[in-house]
Amino acid sequence: MRHLIDPLDLSPEEITSLLDLADRIRSDPAAYQDVAAHKKLATLFYEPSTRTRLSFEAAMLNLGGHVLGFPSENVSSASKGESVADTIRVVSCYADIVAMRHPKEGAPLRASRYSRIPVINAGDGGHNHPTQTLTDLLTIKREKGRLDHLTIGFCGDLKFGRTVHSLIKAMSRYEGIRVVLIAPDELRLPEYMLHEIETQTEGVEFREVSTMEEVMPELDILYMTRVQKERFLDEEEFNRVKDSFVLDPSKLRTAKPDMIVLHPLPRVNEITRAVDNDPRVAYFRQVENGKFVRMALIYTLLKWAEGEKLAAVPDLAEGMFIDRSMKCPNSRCISATEDVDPLFVKAGDTCRCAYCEAKIR
8 A cells, every 4th residue: 555654655656647637627727627436535634634634535525435534633523532553554445545634743654554544744744745845846856846956945944844854855866956054053953854864865065054144146046944832842942032034035035046945834924925926926726736636646546456455564674673672762752652563664783763763872
C-alpha cells in the first residue's frame, strides 16, 4: 500500500507525473469531476487548519467523492484516549483514503503501519508537510518555469517550520539548487536537517545569514514563514523572536523583478499588507495550486490502491529496525505519548527515530 508520509516517499519521476496531472486537471476540471465517485476521504485533523483541510475537502468533492472526518482532537475519540493505531483501524472500515494532521511528529507514519487504505500526512508537528511541498513545487514550476538552478531563501521559523523541512528535502533532488537560511539563532534549521543537507544532498549549496537585506538581490524565491506560537514551550522565548523578520515594500526594492514570494499561510505580521499588491507575490496563487495538486494526489493514490492487500502490520521499510532498549528524546514525538514500537533508522554511525528523525544520543 502506497502512502505519502514524507516528500521523499515519491520519486522525482512520480512527482513530475503528479505535477503534470495537476496541470491537466486545472486545464480541464470537467474531465475529472467523477473519477472518485463513490469514494470517501476521511479528514482526521487533530489540530486546527483552514487551508489544508478545506483544500483536501474541495479536492475530493471536485473529483466526485465524499468527505467525512473531524476538525479537531476535541470532537474525536482521541479526547477519550484512543490511540492513533486504533483510530486508523476504525476509519479504514469507513473510508477509502485518509488525510491526517496531528501535533505529534510521526503520527501519520504510525497510522500508515495499521491502515488498510492510503494515508496522507497533512502535517505532523514541526516535522513534515508533504502536500504543502507538492503545492510549493507546482507553484514554483508554474511561476518560474523550472525546478532546477534556483536560489531559494527560507526566512523566519526554520526550526519548527514543517513546510520548510519538507521543501528543502524535495528541492535537494534537483540540480543547481542554492539554499539560503534566514533566521535568528533560536529558530535555526534543526541539526538533523543541517546534517542531511551537508551529507546527503549532493550538489546543494547552502548558507545561513542573519538578515533578508544581505541576500535579497540574489534570490529567485523568498519563502516566508510565520513564527509559530503553538510550537513554543516557553512564551518568553516566543515573544523574543516573534517580530524577528518582517517583509515590507522597502525590503523588496533590491529584489529581482521576477523573484517570487511564497508563504504556506496563515501569516500574522511577517508580511505587511502593503506587499500584497506586488506582482511578485504568489502566496494566494499558491493556495489555489494546492487544491489541484491534492486532487492529483488523491486520484493517484486511489488508483495505486486498487486491488492491493495489506497485512495487519506491514514489513519494516528498508533500513528501519525496532529496538526496545532505546528511547526517542523528542517530547513532541508520537512515541512520547503512545505505546508504539520504538522504531529507528540508521544514519551514518548513529541512528534516528523513524517517527520524528530526532538523533538518538
